[in-house]
Amino acid sequence: MSSSFKTNFYVSFGIAAIIGLLLFIQTTNALISGILTLILGTLSFIFGYVGDYLGEKRHYTVINSNGFLGLINDGFSVEKKERYVGLTGTYNGYIVDIYYDWSTVVKPRVHKAFVINFYFQPIKGSDEFKDDIYNQFVDRHKVSNFGFYPHQYWWKDGMLSVKIGATMWNPSRKKLIKYLKKGSEILQKERLRPLDKEGLRLHREEYPYHLVPEIDLYFMQEEVEVF
Secondary structure, X not given: OOHHHHHHHHHHXXXXXXXXXXXXXXXXOHHHHHHHHHHHHHHHHHHHHHHHHHHHHHHHHXXXXXXXXXHHHOOOEEEEEOXXXXXXXXXXXXXXXXXXXXXXXXXXXXXXXXXXXXXXXOXXXXXXXXXXXXXXXXXXXXXXXXXXXOEEEXXXXXEEEEEEEOOOOOOOHHHHHHHHHHHHHHHHHOOOOEOOHHHHHHHHHHOOOOOOOOOHHHOOOOOOOXX
């Protein structure tokens, strides 16, 4: 049984059990509470499992979409690590990772996104100092999410993630280039210097969970085939 399968099972029936317990407290009817727990748990598990299956499948198939193939023609390359598949390359001097994530957050009720990670040299100073700097970045680069492709900028020390809300259509090369340009221009405006390949490699060796694609597949040790 895969870890995602078990997690979905435990979460689905765990939440259903809590709801069933609350109902039992209100009604003291064990039969109705038990039946409701079973129904809710089963439905939640099925929807979660199907969502994960379709989301992971799209994570792989998007590599063969016109937009991603266009970037490959521009010089980006396919990166495979564990069960993760994405694009990696450079844009305006910044190392970039691009991939599809069906379980991230763009804004409330939008949790499917094409993610573009830009890596830069982490800011030096105390945690309080860095928090203040990144809060200023957040305030300066707020976006309006009215439109077909909502997007947000998410900051970590050394990384800017541009998250583009996903629809049923994969983004074109033009759309991806648009957000590659936006992200790199923000970093240049804030005078954040690119992190070179060797620096990023050494950083990931020391901090395996920092400055990497933030998706579970990147750490799941199973082989996959790209559809």
